[in-house]
Amino acid sequence: RKQITMPEECVSYLDSDSVSWVDVQGLGNEDILQRLGNVFKLHPLLLEDVVNVPQRPKVEDHESQLVVIARMVVPKEHKIGFYSEQVGFVLGKNYLLTVQEEPEHDCFEPVRQRIRQNKGTLRKQQADYLLYTLLDSIIDGFFPVLEDYGEEIEDLEAEVVSNPTRKTLEKIYRVRRDLLTLRRAIWPQRDAINSLIRDGSTQISESVRIYLRDCYDHAVQVLDMVETYRELAAGLMDVYLSAVSNRMNEIMKLLTVISSIFIPLTFIAGVYGMNFNTERSPWNMPELNWYWGYPLCLVTMGAIATLLVAFFWRRGWFENSSTVVDDPEG
Template sequence: MLKSVKKRLPIPGVLDVLDELNPFKVKRQRIMNFNPATSVASRKPAETSKITVFDYSGNGCTEETLVSLEEVFAFRDKPTSTWINVDGIRKDDVHAICQHYMIHPLIEEDILSIGQRAKMDDIGERLFCQLPMMYFNSEASTIDLEQVSIVMGKNFVISFQEDPTRDVFDPVRDKLKIPGSRIRNGTMDFLCYSLLDLIVDSYFSVLDKLGERIELMEDLVQHYPNTRTLARINFLRRQVFLFKRGIAPVRDLVNGFLKSDSNLLEDNVTKYYKDVYDHIIQCNDLADNYRDMILNVQEMYHTQLNLKMNEIMKVLAVVTTLLSPLTLIAGIYGMNFHNMPELATRNGYFYTLGGMGILLVLMILIFRKRGWF
């Protein structure tokens, strides 16, 4: 019995080969925008790295671009406030900075990881937040995401960026150079708020670009409801969903600052974080509206396609109806019976064609009067 069963078993690997050769098989790969914090090795070190330091107080501000990493260590014990911005993430550099500034290893892993969900952590005497910085690529009509990590201590803020060529922090740099500015005379939590506020405000510029593309899609659907337009709609829908998925956790991040009991956060700065919270709520609402709009555009496309198909079917139905009686007459006189009196008529051929033409014109006039075409 066992031998008979074994004989019926397929040759190992045959089903796999047939499955690969199946032309109707659709291969799908689901890419998750999340990696655990332990996947440090998956990040490639940045080709270029740039460290910029703003050391400031109410009396003055100095901006330095450091040549060596060791120069960063001297700013830890200074009585002034320091903002250290690291453009381009390298594992050795991040490890050295975290070791010197006594940043928890879990935070270090989050900084080195990729595809992290926006979050906020309060570990020891350090506040840490991580969120996406977004840019709209006008040439490709895509959204570029850059992961930004911010670590706040008593007298320093360290920000880590992936892309050394662009960011949205120029307004903060300009205000630090202005004597008497709120950032320059404020504490570290106000500087952290300023960085978060600029990142959140940059989301609105991306939303404006997405809104323009959605309006363009509405015009294209009305005039060109074809497969190319559908592909553009699906592509834009993915960009809107990507944007929504990126900014949704930022609300919990800002809420974490509002609920934190850390000594690094002063009560008079909390109202500024509430303002950022209001902005991210508004941004989420707009993203939801745009998501509904792009779904409506997709439904509009299918509606336009159905209307176009109905028009085609209407024309074909009218043509078929017009030709039906003519086909009937031609079929009757094409039966080739010997006892058909009309076949012996001298001008029967012309009479039949004339009658068919008159019938066709009458049907066209009747259909036209009824508004069928």
């Protein structure tokens, strides 16, 4: 393993008997990539596939070379989200060329460790096994990302019920958008791996095919999880909408209770605030001159208020549905 800067340095490795892994990190320099294409004798269309982004994950079998385009995700640290990056593989007789979209973040470090430490069977195997190992680490790289979203969805489940705010809504939308991106990445990847297994490409040996089947199973599992999370997130949106409606109901209830109790009382107070001339006629507000006038008036108001409160009580409007939140089973 060494750092090389000129594509032409690779030439010697291509003809050697041992397996070489050439890992190009970053698509910045077009000239370098062009020369690399020449060194590896890549068909112009294949080179285009490898160096252009974004491409749809796929497999292209071209004479003595097998080109695989894959998409790798690396979870962001300290927060939800992921970096998504295209990786192009060119598998030749005894070399594997990988072209990464960006120099930072990849999920190949464990594989490099195993190579360096001579651990496992990796060093004894051919280039196709290395391709499998890298594809497998790409697919397995989806799991930690998905687990982050699984936890986020669980957090959102709690939040949407206890305290749904506009921020909750945005989070749900962002989770849905990210899961859509993940699905778009894993779906064609699964098909690509499947075509690697089924189409009788001569570059892939029979024993590696068995390992790829395992890799395919993992891709299907990733897709399963993505779909499940997508449905959960869609369900959360429904719950959010209902929670917002519920909250509106609570607000309306409060307004209605207070208005309904005080508006009639205020009306009565208004009536006895009228200035009809009690001296002109015995029919003009005789209550004002009664001995028990004011107490009677207050008692009447109290009775009306009590009746209304009882009415709302019986309708169950005072059961504060917000307390449900504190119920651990709720």
